[in-house]
Amino acid sequence: MKYRQLGDTGIEVSLLGLGTVKLGRDQGVKYPTAFKIPDDQQALELIALAEDLGVNLIDTAPAYGSSESRLGGLLQGRRQRWVICSKVGEEFVDGQSYFNFTPEHTRMSVERSLQRLRTDYIDIVLIHSDGDDMAILQKEGTLQALAELKAKGMIRAIGLSGKTVEGAIAALQQGDVAMVTYNLEHQEEKPVLDYAQAHRKGVLIKKALASGHICVGPHEDPLRKSMEFVFAHPGVSSAIIGTINPEHFKENVCALPA
Template identity: 65%
Template sequence: MSLPTLHDLRRPLGGTGLTVSPLGLGTVKLGRDQGVKYPSGFTIPDDDEARMLLAQARELGINLIDTAPAYGRSEERLGPLLRGQRDHWVIVSKVGEEFEDGRSRFDFSAAHTRFSVERSLKRLETDCIDLVLVHSDGNDLHILEHEEVYQTLEALKQEGKIRGFGLSGKTAAGGLKALERGDCAMVTYNLNEQAERPVIDYAAEHGKAILVKKALASGHVCLSPGVDPVRASFELLFAHPGVSSAIVGTINPLHLAHNVATVANVLRR
């Protein structure tokens, strides 16, 4: 019996003209094992393991990959790993957060935004990044209203260096503000946390893109006995027409196959 895949379940990424798999692969674990909030430790996979994981994701119909400068070596590893496959992937990266010496620092200036995108283009070995999101420090409205990052991303889009931009924020107010001018908001939405749901409602009404982070509450979802937490999580997400894709960061091939099968079953009901 063949495994369920997501090849025929692509959905529009808002108004960007791109279509994406309902499940995206998060790659923080390809580049960084410090300062991450997972219930159990892990070992960063070597190149062969990472290559096999990406090949498996592609075979299962995943075409969306999420990375960031703050994910340690993730971007610089993905460049060579995805060589020759650029047309098969929609790549999401970020600006604003740097992770060095075990801690994060933030810079939302025009100069740093431009530097960061140019560096990501080199690392990812591409001449255009599909979507670049502002990696918020939590002060969403301040960043959008008083920093230069958003207008710089707008300029980079006009220059053809990025296809779309938006915010990976922490608040509903920030997500709503981000969608007024931007293409996408990345929101936290899961069985434990639903405060950013108004952003998804707005996106559905205005044809904007929503990517969901922490869809499985970073592995912390707890339910009553006999309920599959992964299935319950994806049922919640995909009950909302505004959700473009859920980003799940896994380096476990069995988890990846299970997540894909679950999403395929939920969407084909």
């Protein structure tokens, strides 16, 4: 496993991070096939495998159902081994998502995540955007609330998991990290990577494999080609892969560029 710096945060992350939406939520998710949420033993084995493969980044969110709470137990005794990324803004209750970006909700959400994760700090907290990135950043005060919590030592790095180039760059101007979609079929957010590289900011990639929908030529390996493409850009810090299949995770690691 190779590692890259997360901008100028002082945090070093593995090229691949483990996404955990499938540890806590199986409703309203956009994957090509249905799946069953793994039990604790299966989840422990997946986390242990990720550790053995050199992965040190794990991604979760309140919107991922029971993911945070489960990780709080699953990571007991291993907390220092992991860089934990969580989020604020999106909630998932009774099968439905809703958004709240107020400073009050943001503070409550981070404090709740700390309790669920059984830790006294979270390495990275991102705003879980509803798509209206600039309105959130300019009107809601969400990032400012996160900055205050960072100043108190509750968070190490802050930013946005957004859906627009303008929003991601604005978040990097004010914060540390942006999570963007970037893959063989979606390259519109490349300017964010360019900006991050030029200004020593961190970038986490979501949907590096287009949620399992990547298509390439008949004689090409879509996994290897995807990995080579994503990590060819030096502005990329890590890509979050949300699989619960151990063999798939091994294949993802093996496909990383040398």
